[in-house]
Amino acid sequence: MDVKKELSIRASKAEEIVCKFLPAEEGMQKTILGAMRYSVLAGGKRLRPVLMDETFKLFNGQGEIVDYFMAAMEMIHTYSLVHDDLPAMDNDMLRRGKPTTHAVYGEAMGILAGDALLNYAFETALKSFEDPNVDITKAGKALSVLAKKAGVFGMIGGQVVDVESEKTGQDITEEKLDFIYELKTGALIEASMMIGAILAGASDADISLVENVSSKIGMAFQIQDDILDIEGDESVLGKPIGSDERNAKATYVTFAGINKSKEEVKRLTDEAIELLNQLPNKNEFLQELLQYLVYRDN
Amino acid sequence: MDVKKELSIRASKAEEIVCKFLPAEEGMQKTILGAMRYSVLAGGKRLRPVLMDETFKLFNGQGEIVDYFMAAMEMIHTYSLVHDDLPAMDNDMLRRGKPTTHAVYGEAMGILAGDALLNYAFETALKSFEDPNVDITKAGKALSVLAKKAGVFGMIGGQVVDVESEKTGQDITEEKLDFIYELKTGALIEASMMIGAILAGASDADISLVENVSSKIGMAFQIQDDILDIEGDESVLGKPIGSDERNAKATYVTFAGINKSKEEVKRLTDEAIELLNQLPNKNEFLQELLQYLVYRDN
Numbered sequence: 026m027d028v029k030k031e032l033s034i035r036a037s038k039a040e041e042i043v044c045k046f047l048p049a050e051e052g053m054q055k056t057i058l059g060a061m062r063y064s065v066l067a068g069g070k071r072l073r074p075v076l077m078d079e080t081f082k083l084f085n086g087q088g089e090i091v092d093y094f095m096a097a098m099e100m101i102h103t104y105s106l107v108h109d110d111l112p113a114m115d116n117d118m119l120r121r122g123k124p125t126t127h128a129v130y131g132e133a134m135g136i137l138a139g140d141a142l143l144n145y146a147f148e149t150a151l152k153s154f155e156d157p158n159v160d161i162t163k164a165g166k167a168l169s170v171l172a173k174k175a176g177v178f179g180m181i182g183g184q185v186v187d188v189e190s191e192k193t194g195q196d197i198t199e200e201k202l203d204f205i206y207e208l209k210t211g212a213l214i215e216a217s218m219m220i221g222a223i224l225a226g227a228s229d230a231d232i233s234l235v236e237n238v239s240s241k242i243g244m245a246f247q248i249q250d251d252i253l254d255i256e257g258d259e260s261v262l263g264k265p266i267g268s269d270e271r272n273a274k275a276t277y278v279t280f281a282g283i284n285k286s287k288e289e290v291k292r293l294t295d296e297a298i299e300l301l302n303q304l305p306n307k308n309e310f311l312q313e314l315l316q317y318l319v320y321r322d323n
Numbered sequence: 324m325d326v327k328k329e330l331s332i333r334a335s336k337a338e339e340i341v342c343k344f345l346p347a348e349e350g351m352q353k354t355i356l357g358a359m360r361y362s363v364l365a366g367g368k369r370l371r372p373v374l375m376d377e378t379f380k381l382f383n384g385q386g387e388i389v390d391y392f393m394a395a396m397e398m399i400h401t402y403s404l405v406h407d408d409l410p411a412m413d414n415d416m417l418r419r420g421k422p423t424t425h426a427v428y429g430e431a432m433g434i435l436a437g438d439a440l441l442n443y444a445f446e447t448a449l450k451s452f453e454d455p456n457v458d459i460t461k462a463g464k465a466l467s468v469l470a471k472k473a474g475v476f477g478m479i480g481g482q483v484v485d486v487e488s489e490k491t492g493q494d495i496t497e498e499k500l501d502f503i504y505e506l507k508t509g510a511l512i513e514a515s516m517m518i519g520a521i522l523a524g525a526s527d528a529d530i531s532l533v534e535n536v537s538s539k540i541g542m543a544f545q546i547q548d549d550i551l552d553i554e555g556d557e558s559v560l561g562k563p564i565g566s567d568e569r570n571a572k573a574t575y576v577t578f579a580g581i582n583k584s585k586e587e588v589k590r591l592t593d594e595a596i597e598l599l600n601q602l603p604n605k606n607e608f609l610q611e612l613l614q615y616l617v618y619r620d621n
Contacts, residue, residue, distance in 0.1 A: 061475070113431045
């Protein structure tokens with residue numbers, strides 16, 4: 026299987042679904058509706074909605090209930106990037122080679138477009154409640170996971186500790202780094218796979234297994250990021266390596282060394298795949314995708 | 324009835340409810356949890372949760388389901404103020420005589436605390452789904468209204484058009500001003516009263532009557548604000564008058580003149596009260612509160 030090609034096909038499908046739910050760029054608030062659309066369409070691998078959809082399929086999920094949540098997830102991921110890029114945060118004018126939202130629309134509109142995307146993610150997921158084919162108990166459970174993993178005990182929590190460590194210039198501890206990795210990147214990956222399982226009607230035991238799998242994958246994904254920043258091929262990565270060292274940013278490799286880091290990526294991935302294999306259900310693409318994410322070269 | 328005194332008793336009760344739902348200031352993300360609490364406790368009349376609770380009572384609502392939504396509503400109102408005060412927006416260092424959130428915690432934390440409050444509002448409202456005494460269909464309907472009225476077709480939409488008019492220095496049209504008033508201030512007042520009615524189990528016709536009442540009250544409330552900025556007593560208001568004129572800010576009074584504005588406040592309020600009187604249910608305090616809000620002197 027050509028995972029990269031398959032992923033790109035599924036990513037395009039996910040992008041179409043998100044687009045379908047984005048409001049049309051019209052009316053008095055046209056500017057912000059444009060800024061929301063610009064932010065979402067500025068690119069990205071659409072990993073989170075694809076992971077959600079594939080986990081939904083793993084548990085034989087039926088119908089279109091997952092569409093609302095795929096769209097909501099990508100909106101939340103996008104808002105977090107829009108706010109991350111703001112002058113008071115990372116102050117980035119470019120992301121994936123394109124001007125960031127505040128670079129195009131100004132800082133005030135960058136803040137408001139982020140707010141609007143976060144809010145619209147909930148509006149979108151809540152639209153599933155009006156769908157007569159949707160089981161509202163499942164949708165409610167999925168919505169609770171989405172909210173919790175995106176919030177102060179999820180992604181925002183990780184972001185806060187990361188920002189705080191950078192701004193105060195304090196030496197980061199290994200405990201803090203684990204916390205940041207688990208929440209900042211991990212939480213939305215966990216939520217994506219968990220929501221896929223919940224919406225497909227998986228049992229509580231299976232949902233908890235999926236949480237475990239996705240938590241290991243999220244951590245391995247992040248450590249691989251640190252490794253690529255040292256050993257990656259700039260022409261494949263599409264960005265310069267060595268940025269962590271230049272910014273004196275402590276990473277997993279700083280604490281564990283490069284060899285131990287590679288071992289850890291392998292250990293976490295093996296454990297995740299082994300867990301997944303305990304399920305009677307199979308989704309070959311999901312298996313390959315998880316390994317590809319972790320052992321990727323860009 | 325001493326409305327002012329009664330309101331302050333109910334506002335304290337509402338504040339206690341919001342506090343009960345705010346997470347404890349501990350753990351790795353202690354700073355942001357502190358910033359969230361600081362923002363919510365920095366004062367305010369707690370009008371929105373009080374209006375929600377009183378509308379809930381008007382329709383004989385029972386139980387504690389409304390508590391989750393009172394807290395969620397105040398968190399959304401608070402996040403909107405925290406983001407409004409940011410340097411890229413109104414750049415205010417003081418609100419109600421106290422340093423604003425970003426003035427205390429820095430700009431990055433101001434952005435993140437706002438995001439966290441918006442997200443936590445949904446987490447809080449979603450906690451009602453786990454309460455065995457809660458009717459999940461009602462809670463879902465209330466949540467949809469909350470999300471819609473807070474978003475780009477509600478409060479944020481009004482805020483965007485307001486910011487855009489100010490930043491571009493364009494002459495504002497009467498149509499735009501109506502749009503801003505209806506959404507920026509009106510939407511959350513509407514949501515508050517509608518959610519109270521929904522959670523109490525009011526009929527669709529009654530919910531729509533309440534939307535109508537609250538829309539008129541929201542508009543009258545805002546026009547009264549413009550009148551007070553011209554004719555108010557600074558010692559009662561607690562802030563200098565004439566700020567709209569100094570900032571060359573077009574208000575309802577700019578278009579209609581002061582007498583027509585006063586007539587409009589009276590017309591809207593009379594209509595709202597008349598509509599409310601069509602209901603067999605009565606809540607004397609709510610009636611007086613609505614009139615007090617509109618004819619207030621501060």
